[in-house]
Amino acid sequence: MKALFGAGAGLLVATAVATVGLVGAASAQDAAADYPNKPIRLIVPFAPGGGTDLVARLVAEAMSKNIGQQIVVENFGGGGTVIGTELAVNAPADGYTMMLGSTTLSINPGLRDDLPYDTLADLEPVSMLSRIPYILVANPNAGFKTVEELLAKAKAEPGSVNVGSPGVGSGGHLASELFESLAGVDFTHIPYKGTGPALTDLLGGQIDILFGTAVSVASHIESGALIPIAVSVGERTSSLPDVPTIGEAGVPGYEASSWNSLLVPAGTPKPIIDRLNAEVRKALESESVRAALQQDGAEPYPTTPEQFKAFLTAEIEKWRLVIEAAGIQPE
DSSP: OHHHHHHHHHHHHHHHHHHHHHHHHHHHHHHHHTOOSSOEEEEESSOTTSHHHHHHHHHHHHHHHHHSSOEEEEEOOOGGGHHHHHHHHTSOSSSSEEEEEETHHHHHHHHOSOOSSOHHHHEEEEEEEEEEEEEEEEOTTSSOSSHHHHHHHHHHSTTOSEEEESSTTSHHHHHHHHHHHHHTOOOEEEEOSSHHHHHHHHHHTSSSEEEEEHHHHHHHHHHTSSEEEEESSSSOOTTSTTSOBTTTTTOTTOOOEEEEEEEEETTOOHHHHHHHHHHHHHHHHOHHHHHHHHHTTOEEOOOOHHHHHHHHHHHHHHHHHHHHHHTOOOO
């Protein structure tokens, strides 16, 4: 009787579990079918007015027109994007809270050991939005105009090349550290409080080079005040077709960029994630959105959720290794 009772109980439990699973799947499908039926909030972990905020508002406006509900952008800057990210992580996983992710999302896990969340476990990727290459630019009086000439000077006189950045642990700083690691050279890093001050000193000749986003350096390249040496992504950019990539110019395997993306709290139903992904693609296919992004030096970069997750996982590991090798500590 004992064995028979145990087998019967096991069958009942298995049936109950299967029933709960079917009900859960049906509930997720029902939620997606009715989604969205109210406004959606888009958390931007930066102050208003910056490049990431502009991308968020551009995409939110385009998605709102197609999805039938307003997407409300809410800015929560501070803490190196941790404040806004924590709010997103702790929001209900119902599709009514999204977050604008940036390069910082892949840098912070290697830079900080006090994050109040697990980036990969607590957030679910929806899609990348845009990608902005860094342009390695130099002051015309720095003494080099190509990657080959830069490497020759850096190897002959270690530490003689001064590289500026928007701050310790910034995307521009890590782009420089990755370059140094792969090329086997040592620059002298000069951190600033933002891109503006770094550009001022680069234009004035106080520093030699900078890894700047396309939008931040474009006007200075056009005026001849700065020399574009190379671009940081794997292929040449349409705005600077004659400027080689860092990889083809002498540092094989180099790849770095500034990027923006869309994520939701972990546990958000997959059908809702797929719906949001489809809406992102529609938004990025809009001629007005594409033109606005390209005007700021960015390229639309839609992905599947799976592609974005693989990219984010690889980026976190890449920057973790760079940070550890360079001994970078957060300020």
